Amino acid sequence: MPNKNFIKLAKRQMNKEAPAERIQPTTPISQSSHLINNASYSFLEGDLGRQVLEEYNQIASKDYQGASALNVLSFGDNVVKGSNPFAFVLLNKILAQQKMRIASPADLERCLEKGELDLRGTYGDSGLVLRDSGNPNEYLLNNLATQINILETPVMIPLTGLGLKYDSNSPHDLVFQSTDFSEIIYAPQLNKTNHGKKFDSGDKQGLPIFKDNGSRTLYSNKDVGLYRLFRDWDLDLVAWDDDLAYSVSDGRVVVCAEGTSQKK
Amino acid sequence: MPKTKAKLQDKVKGLYDRIGSDFYLSRDDFEANGERYNSALLMGTLTELNKGNMLLFGEYGGGKTTSAEYLQSVFNGLPLDLVKRVAIRGNPQLTEEKMVGRPHYGKMHQGEEDVVWQHFVQVGPKIFDEFNRMPESNQAVVLNGVDRGEWNYLNDFISTGAQPFFATCNYADKGNNGLIPPILDRFDVAVESRFPGVANALHIAQDYHNDKDKILSNPELTRKALGVLNSGKPQAEVQTELEGIIREHEKGLMGKGFSILSKEDKERIEQEVRAIPFDKDAEQYFAFLVSEMNTSPKYGQKRSIDPTTTENGLYLQASFVGSGSRREEKSIVRYSKSLAWLQDQDKVNLDHVAQMAPYVLWHRMRWTPETENAFKDNDRNDPLDLHITKSLLGEGTGEMPGVKKRFGESQENYQRVIDLAGHGKMDEALREAKEYSADGRGHPIFQDVVKDLEGV
Numbered sequence: 001m002p003n004k005n006f007i008k009l010a011k012r013q014m015n016k017e018a019p020a021e022r023i024q025p026t027t028p029i030s031q032s033s034h035l036i037n038n039a040s041y042s043f044l045e046g047d048l049g050r051q052v053l054e055e056y057n058q059i060a061s062k063d064y065q066g067a068s069a070l071n072v073l074s075f076g077d078n079v080v081k082g083s084n085p086f087a088f089v090l091l092n093k094i095l096a097q098q099k100m101r102i103a104s105p106a107d108l109e110r111c112l113e114k115g116e117l118d119l120r121g122t123y124g125d126s127g128l129v130l131r132d133s134g135n136p137n138e139y140l141l142n143n144l145a146t147q148i149n150i151l152e153t154p155v156m157i158p159l160t161g162l163g164l165k166y167d168s169n170s171p172h173d174l175v176f177q178s179t180d181f182s183e184i185i186y187a188p189q190l191n192k193t194n195h196g197k198k199f200d201s202g203d204k205q206g207l208p209i210f211k212d213n214g215s216r217t218l219y220s221n222k223d224v225g226l227y228r229l230f231r232d233w234d235l236d237l238v239a240w241d242d243d244l245a246y247s248v249s250d251g252r253v254v255v256c257a258e259g260t261s262q263k264k
Numbered sequence: 265m266p267k268t269k270a271k272l273q274d275k276v277k278g279l280y281d282r283i284g285s286d287f288y289l290s291r292d293d294f295e296a297n298g299e300r301y302n303s304a305l306l307m308g309t310l311t312e313l314n315k316g317n318m319l320l321f322g323e324y325g326g327g328k329t330t331s332a333e334y335l336q337s338v339f340n341g342l343p344l345d346l347v348k349r350v351a352i353r354g355n356p357q358l359t360e361e362k363m364v365g366r367p368h369y370g371k372m373h374q375g376e377e378d379v380v381w382q383h384f385v386q387v388g389p390k391i392f393d394e395f396n397r398m399p400e401s402n403q404a405v406v407l408n409g410v411d412r413g414e415w416n417y418l419n420d421f422i423s424t425g426a427q428p429f430f431a432t433c434n435y436a437d438k439g440n441n442g443l444i445p446p447i448l449d450r451f452d453v454a455v456e457s458r459f460p461g462v463a464n465a466l467h468i469a470q471d472y473h474n475d476k477d478k479i480l481s482n483p484e485l486t487r488k489a490l491g492v493l494n495s496g497k498p499q500a501e502v503q504t505e506l507e508g509i510i511r512e513h514e515k516g517l518m519g520k521g522f523s524i525l526s527k528e529d530k531e532r533i534e535q536e537v538r539a540i541p542f543d544k545d546a547e548q549y550f551a552f553l554v555s556e557m558n559t560s561p562k563y564g565q566k567r568s569i570d571p572t573t574t575e576n577g578l579y580l581q582a583s584f585v586g587s588g589s590r591r592e593e594k595s596i597v598r599y600s601k602s603l604a605w606l607q608d609q610d611k612v613n614l615d616h617v618a619q620m621a622p623y624v625l626w627h628r629m630r631w632t633p634e635t636e637n638a639f640k641d642n643d644r645n646d647p648l649d650l651h652i653t654k655s656l657l658g659e660g661t662g663e664m665p666g667v668k669k670r671f672g673e674s675q676e677n678y679q680r681v682i683d684l685a686g687h688g689k690m691d692e693a694l695r696e697a698k699e700y701s702a703d704g705r706g707h708p709i710f711q712d713v714v715k716d717l718e719g720v
Contacts, residue, residue, distance in 0.1 A: 002690060006716035009551075010693075013544050014686025015679070022680075029673050030705040031577030031665070110663065204662055 083251025105206025557588030561704030
């Protein structure tokens with residue numbers, strides 16, 4: 001039996017007309033779990049970088065059968081180099097043991113706002129973009145879609161909330177896994193129609209706030225398939241790259257440490 | 265607009281303006297619906313209308329006690345010197361006998377039991393200066409009396425009914441005790457008495473011996489009142505004689521251009537304030553706020569004994585230790601309504617609630633260290649706790665969005681659930697509320713609505 005005080009409240013606040021049936025499902029609005037501005041940011045470097053990479057390579061070899069998409073990171077100039085979404089999800093799992101994480105799209109925007117790191121000339125992955133069903137990357141897209149509830153596309157999923165599983169049927173021998181920490185963010189900003197739009201900064205989820213004369217550009221000219229989301233060499237946001245395994249030595253891992261357990 | 269209503273509001277505004285221009289010089293630091301006020305004077309005025317409890321924080325010599333004295337004198341027709349005489353100053357040695365009542369020693373020697381009531385409890389409107397210099401157990405004694413308007417000692421009691429109560433506190437130093445959460449929760453609102461600005465400070469400095477206070481003082485009537493208080497007469501007689509003295513003093517005040525609020529005026533104001541409803545936006549924002557302060561998807565409800573967690577998102581519940589209380593919700597309603605009344609509005613609107621709520625909550629909130637860290641380096645005009653409260657109840661920041669921001673984002677969905685339930689479509693309402701709840705990651709209001717609809 002419903003609470004009669006709630007029914008009274010509903011009668012008091014309701015509109016005269018009964019609501020029309022929803023034509024399109026509405027995405028639930030949720031909040032980020034990260035107290036972002038309390039975080040500090042750094043590249044994965046020095047002794048920490050070396051240790052994490054060593055552990056990463058061991059796990060990649062042992063738990064993921066040495067999948068080639070994971071064999072993309074290297075250590076040079078005292079810093080870990082390379083970036084693709086598979087590698088970053090596995091790195092995040094290792095960093096979490098030390099109460100750190102790879103930077104989410106929101107973290108990267110805050111990091112840029114704070115000016116803590118010079119990210120120009122480097123690139124780094126931070127999320128996946130799920131569009132309507134189909135290729136490219138249809139296998140991965142459908143696999144993820146069975147694990148999460150997607151009401152409307154495009155959807156952006158930060159890599160920080162994803163897991164990774166070996167799957168020999170997958171084109172890269174790997175599939176992404178939803179976890180308790182996965183954030184499924186409806187991202188109309190990443191629609192094909194916004195391709196080429198300018199912006200200077202991101203919102204609380206790291207999605208672009210468009211501005212006519214902004215200095216950064218969104219690349220998003222796609223409407224079907226699964227893509228990586230990364231910040232490129234000019235700080236632009238790329239949401240149309242379907243080569244999920246590609247990595248070069250300009251890739252950098254931005255590490256985020258929360259609150260009182262800060263890492264500088 | 266009924267004439268009597270306007271007249272009463274004009275009277276109250278007249279008193280507010282007179283105190284602000286002649287006695288408690290200050291700067292405006294509060295705005296609601298485009299009207300600006302000084303927060304200490306405004307909250308004090310609303311405390312008088314509500315017969316509420318107000319906490320005044322500030323630096324030494326910052327005008328905390330002075331503002332309370334002027335308010336109690338002007339709004340209650342009491343000679344200022346009497347207000348000062350019956351106020352209590354906190355110290356660690358204060359006992360119930362010094363605050364409330366003591367045995368009648370003469371009668372005690374003759375084997376009789378009788379109580380001599382202290383002036384502090386006999387006079388309705390009260391000021392407790394330096395409240396946090398008193399041990400917590402005695403703070404509770406005072407607040408129990410203030411809450412009920414009844415004072416007990418031995419087997420006797422007197423009743424003065426609900427009355428406005430002001431307590432002042434210096435910021436923490438070696439000489440004062442903390443105020444524990446249950447005590448803080450008894451205060452409807454808290455404000456900071458602020459630096460009034462250089463020009464006002466220079467003006468105040470020229471007032472050598474508080475000469476302006478003479479306008480509100482009346483030594484003869486004060487002596488007469490003290491005689492009545494010391495007379496040992498039954499309380500009903502004491503009150504009647506005090507009312508006579510007040511009426512006499514009010515005549516003098518009227519001659520000096522002050523408006524007078526009669527007992528009937530105050531009763532009428534109370535009725536009018538009580539009758540003002542919340543509009544839809546105000547009530548829904550209030551519901552969102554209450555849900556964020558009291559629910560926890562992880563622990564069933566928010567409790568002071570459970571850890572805070574950001575697992576389900578950075579809602580208000582993740583930012584502070586403890587939980588909401590029914591007292592604070594009543595305070596928000598009473599003070600928002602009285603502000604709406606003062607502004608001559610037919611309904612309480614969103615701005616009334618959104619501007620008032622931080623002053624009801626900031627002294628009660630125990631922010632987590634992470635939350636404090638997120639704000640401590642901000643440029644600000646308010647004490648840190650008030651600054652955080654205003655921000656997180658409002659739009660918040662890019663990093664920590666506030667309740668009002670989330671309200672704007674989710675109100676449409678909430679309205680759908682309300683509409684469905686209001687039109688009897690319970691199954692659909694429940695289905696949508698569950699969807700918006702998103703397994704605990706959606707707004708807490710939806711988790712609460714699900715429970716209401718399921719009758720859990």
